[in-house]
Amino acid sequence: MLHDAGQALVIDPGDAAPVLQALDRLGLQLQAILVTHHHSDHVGGIAALCAATGATVYGPAREAMPAGTLPLHGGQQVKALGLSFAVLDVPGHTAGHIAYYANVPEQAPLLFCGDTLFSGGCGRLFEGTPAQMLASLDALAALPTDTRVCCAHEYTLSNLQFARTVEPDNAELAQYQQQCQALRAQQQPTLPSHIGLEQQINPFLRCRVPAVAAAAQAQAPSSCLNPDDAVAVLATLREWKNNF
Numbered sequence: 001m002l003h004d005a006g007q008a009l010v011i012d013p014g015d016a017a018p019v020l021q022a023l024d025r026l027g028l029q030l031q032a033i034l035v036t037h038h039h040s041d042h043v044g045g046i047a048a049l050c051a052a053t054g055a056t057v058y059g060p061a062r063e064a065m066p067a068g069t070l071p072l073h074g075g076q077q078v079k080a081l082g083l084s085f086a087v088l089d090v091p092g093h094t095a096g097h098i099a100y101y102a103n104v105p106e107q108a109p110l111l112f113c114g115d116t117l118f119s120g121g122c123g124r125l126f127e128g129t130p131a132q133m134l135a136s137l138d139a140l141a142a143l144p145t146d147t148r149v150c151c152a153h154e155y156t157l158s159n160l161q162f163a164r165t166v167e168p169d170n171a172e173l174a175q176y177q178q179q180c181q182a183l184r185a186q187q188q189p190t191l192p193s194h195i196g197l198e199q200q201i202n203p204f205l206r207c208r209v210p211a212v213a214a215a216a217q218a219q220a221p222s223s224c225l226n227p228d229d230a231v232a233v234l235a236t237l238r239e240w241k242n243n244f
Contacts, residue, residue: 009034011100012035013044016044016046020052030052032081037096046069063095092129118155119149122204130234163177165244204234220232
């Protein structure tokens with residue numbers, strides 16, 4: 001949830017109950033719902049929230065969305081809470097996945113990226129291709145380095161365990177893993193991350209780094225992977241992570 005003490009927007013509300021509780025506790029009116037993709041854990045609360053608040057719903061034009069959702073394509077803008085959110089096409093996890101990016105006055109930019117980019121990882125390829133996911137991750141990695149990465153799931157510790165297997169000699173990654181373990185031990189979130197950090201520690205943003213490509217090559221069947229083929233590296237990393 002993002003709010004200005006009066007109005008609020010929520011992103012990917014899989015469940016209406018905690019949103020309604022937060023709105024009531026903070027005395028907020030829900031203005032808008034931004035949706036990144038069609039999976040039930042991202043849209044399950046929309047109907048109840050709309051019935052209770054009359055909020056406007058925005059979502060990807062190329063995916064089946066709840067009735068009344070205003071369709072969005074990459075390159076469009078959504079205005080809410082006085083901010084202008086740029087819509088980015090980021091297929092891979094799903095075929096029509098989108099993300100929302102906004103510059104915030106006197107703060108670091110915000111990225112709501114759903115299940116495309118996680119801290120230390122990326123989403124499974126349920127509908128898209130490795131080439132699509134690589135292009136989507138490249139687009140997100142090109143955002144300003146201080147951009148806050150507001151992904152949809154707290155998968156950080158398991159992602160970092162995999163990342164350490166891929167890059168055991170990455171000192172920044174080792175330090176970040178310790179920081180995240182300490183946060184989770186205190187029941188604190190590791191999120192949001194930021195783009196500059198992810199460029200240093202996330203293997204899926206580092207497919208062109210020799211150590212990452214070499215690890216993928218060693219993992220590939222018959223070691224036939226071309227380490228200069230970033231799409232093949234990502235595909236191998238993703239399959240490796242699926243079975244990790």
